[in-house]
Amino acid sequence: MFVGVDVGGTKILAGAFGPDLTPLACVKTSTQASRGPQAVLNRVVRSVAAVLAEAEADLTQVRGIGVGIPGSIDPASGHVILAVNLGWKDVPVREPLARALGVPVFVENDANVALLGIHEHELRAAPQNVVGVFMGTGIGGALLLNGDLFTGHRHAAGEIGHMIIDLNGPRCSCGRQGCFEALASRNAIFREIRRGVSKGRKTVLTDILGKDLEDLRSGHLRKAIRRGDKLVRDLVHRAAEYTAIALSNVVLLYDPELIVLGGGLIEALGYEMLPIIQRLTGELLPKGSPEPPEIIATGLADNAGIVGAAVFARNRTANFQPGP
Amino acid sequence: MFVGVDVGGTKILAGAFGPDLTPLACVKTSTQASRGPQAVLNRVVRSVAAVLAEAEADLTQVRGIGVGIPGSIDPASGHVILAVNLGWKDVPVREPLARALGVPVFVENDANVALLGIHEHELRAAPQNVVGVFMGTGIGGALLLNGDLFTGHRHAAGEIGHMIIDLNGPRCSCGRQGCFEALASRNAIFREIRRGVSKGRKTVLTDILGKDLEDLRSGHLRKAIRRGDKLVRDLVHRAAEYTAIALSNVVLLYDPELIVLGGGLIEALGYEMLPIIQRLTGELLPKGSPEPPEIIATGLADNAGIVGAAVFARNRTANFQPGP
Numbered sequence: 001m002f003v004g005v006d007v008g009g010t011k012i013l014a015g016a017f018g019p020d021l022t023p024l025a026c027v028k029t030s031t032q033a034s035r036g037p038q039a040v041l042n043r044v045v046r047s048v049a050a051v052l053a054e055a056e057a058d059l060t061q062v063r064g065i066g067v068g069i070p071g072s073i074d075p076a077s078g079h080v081i082l083a084v085n086l087g088w089k090d091v092p093v094r095e096p097l098a099r100a101l102g103v104p105v106f107v108e109n110d111a112n113v114a115l116l117g118i119h120e121h122e123l124r125a126a127p128q129n130v131v132g133v134f135m136g137t138g139i140g141g142a143l144l145l146n147g148d149l150f151t152g153h154r155h156a157a158g159e160i161g162h163m164i165i166d167l168n169g170p171r172c173s174c175g176r177q178g179c180f181e182a183l184a185s186r187n188a189i190f191r192e193i194r195r196g197v198s199k200g201r202k203t204v205l206t207d208i209l210g211k212d213l214e215d216l217r218s219g220h221l222r223k224a225i226r227r228g229d230k231l232v233r234d235l236v237h238r239a240a241e242y243t244a245i246a247l248s249n250v251v252l253l254y255d256p257e258l259i260v261l262g263g264g265l266i267e268a269l270g271y272e273m274l275p276i277i278q279r280l281t282g283e284l285l286p287k288g289s290p291e292p293p294e295i296i297a298t299g300l301a302d303n304a305g306i307v308g309a310a311v312f313a314r315n316r317t318a319n320f321q322p323g324p
Numbered sequence: 325m326f327v328g329v330d331v332g333g334t335k336i337l338a339g340a341f342g343p344d345l346t347p348l349a350c351v352k353t354s355t356q357a358s359r360g361p362q363a364v365l366n367r368v369v370r371s372v373a374a375v376l377a378e379a380e381a382d383l384t385q386v387r388g389i390g391v392g393i394p395g396s397i398d399p400a401s402g403h404v405i406l407a408v409n410l411g412w413k414d415v416p417v418r419e420p421l422a423r424a425l426g427v428p429v430f431v432e433n434d435a436n437v438a439l440l441g442i443h444e445h446e447l448r449a450a451p452q453n454v455v456g457v458f459m460g461t462g463i464g465g466a467l468l469l470n471g472d473l474f475t476g477h478r479h480a481a482g483e484i485g486h487m488i489i490d491l492n493g494p495r496c497s498c499g500r501q502g503c504f505e506a507l508a509s510r511n512a513i514f515r516e517i518r519r520g521v522s523k524g525r526k527t528v529l530t531d532i533l534g535k536d537l538e539d540l541r542s543g544h545l546r547k548a549i550r551r552g553d554k555l556v557r558d559l560v561h562r563a564a565e566y567t568a569i570a571l572s573n574v575v576l577l578y579d580p581e582l583i584v585l586g587g588g589l590i591e592a593l594g595y596e597m598l599p600i601i602q603r604l605t606g607e608l609l610p611k612g613s614p615e616p617p618e619i620i621a622t623g624l625a626d627n628a629g630i631v632g633a634a635v636f637a638r639n640r641t642a643n644f645q646p647g648p
Contacts, residue, residue, distance in 0.1 A: 152579025174610035252483035255476025286498035
């Protein structure tokens with residue numbers, strides 16, 4: 001068996017998979033990143049125990065555990081170099097988890113493992129140049145170039161969420177101004193909704209959640225749009241327009257044959273955002289450009305991260321020799 | 325011998341090189357793109373004849389001719405698919421030139437051949453991940469990833485000049501808004517100088533060139549700055565700041581170990597722009613990022629294009645078999 005864990009800014013997903021990657025069980029818990037890295041790693045350990053219990057299995061049956069983290073990873077040490085949305089800087093992950101679980105652990109950037117899972121599991125490894133864009137709390141990017149994950153010189157390529165597309169735009173959590181993530185992530189949409197409400201704009205969200213909009217989630221936005229909420233619809237459409245600008249850059253920069261979108265925001269609001277993104281990305285390309293690449297939402301939905309983490313663990317254990 | 329031709333938006337450079345790529349001669353002529361593709365191709369043919377005369381050689385001694393064009397190329401047909409700054413759309417280049425010259429001709433994007441020349445000739449093929457950014461009339465980009473030129477699915481990757489970094493910015497020649505090229509190319513700086521003059525700003529350029537600023541060139545900007553011209557210095561510095569924003573995106577998107585700058589603008593104004601670009605690119609990266617990659621100006625200066633075109637021709641003729 002393999003276990004895939006997807007540590008997000010908001011929630012931790014863990015999935016147990018058979019040797020052929022058949023899904024056996026899945027559990028979800030909140031990340032509680034504000035409690036610090038040690039607390040989050042403890043929650044990862046408990047998630048692995050919980051998903052194995054759910055699958056009526058135990059750690060002795062697990063050959064490897066893959067963990068996706070939203071940040072830059074040092075693949076040699078298994079440390080997280082920087083994970084802005086978790087507030088982590090230079091945090092060892094592989095060793096503490098491997099010690100606590102007694103099973104080989106493999107750590108990789110969450111977007112990289114998600115794209116790996118989509119490529120091997122959903123796309124049957126057919127396309128050779130694919131860009132993955134994962135929109136949730138933040139926005140992660142991943143690159144599959146000439147058939148392989150491309151991670152650059154320092155294992156840090158594909159940070160599409162932190163591409164500046166509006167140099168006078170809002171401040172990003174990373175400190176830069178006008179990043180794609182600061183304009184079109186779930187956090188960016190939430191920020192604009194709160195700003196609208198503070199300016200007296202009406203929204204059904206305050207009826208559902210109260211004036212402070214506590215516990216606001218992507219699913220609430222979907223509900224609000226279905227009830228005809230103009231503020232939420234306008235802001236979600238604007239996020240889709242920003243996404244199209246970012247993806248038109250992605251087309252010009254990487255020239256992929258396929259762009260795959262995923263993440264919690266796309267899972268909840270893809271039906272609303274995807275048609276705008278698909279139409280506008282093509283319209284935004286330079287005059288006379290060839291047809292834009294296909295843009296799809298992953299059919300693995302929010303499970304792309306755990307499937308990919310399990311694929312990553314399987315690929316790595318295939319070559320893994322325990323130390324002396 | 326090999327001949328390398330660099331067709332720019334403003335000028336055509338042709339260089340003759342020995343078998344080991346020793347430079348033998350170089351000639352320069354204006355492009356006159358407004359006269360149409362056929363006229364430009366005729367000028368390319370005359371440039372090749374002229375550079376061979378200069379080198380006291382003739383076409384029978386030439387094994388291959390490489391031609392760099394500022395646009396997207398179909399490598400199979402040797403057609404230029406789109407070259408915005410030349411005003412070309414679907415123009416056959418390889419066949420007409422090969423017919424006129426009686427020598428194998430190899431056509432490639434100008435930035436790609438320049439980066440190839442820099443990589444093989446200047447960098448001794450050492451770094452494996454290099455991004456080339458060539459700033460002149462327009463801004464071209466090229467990618468060397470994992471040791472090889474990367475051109476994407478449709479041979480169109482690396483269009484760094486058309487990355488939108490200011491979605492409310494000025495209109496670009498490509499039709500998009502706020503492209504890097506629309507903010508920091510020679511044409512962008514010229515546009516802002518003309519706008520300044522029309523608003524009554526003082527500049528020594530009007531003393532040199534008259535009120536209409538006819539025949540304005542990069543070299544005039546260098547002269548103006550040396551004479552203490554505030555308008556020109558401010559606008560060149562601002563272009564350097566835009567370049568740093570674009571390069572900070574390049575670092576996050578491709579994670580190169582080296583960024584090489586070239587093109588006429590950098591040749592003329594690199595001494596003024598490069599320190600700003602180097603300092604600011606690092607400062608603009610997300611908090612906690614590792615050190616930025618080295619950013620250098622190519623030592624080949626404006627010859628990168630012809631050297632690269634010659635390298636391209638040499639590499640291609642190594643495998644070239646004339647048809648039956």
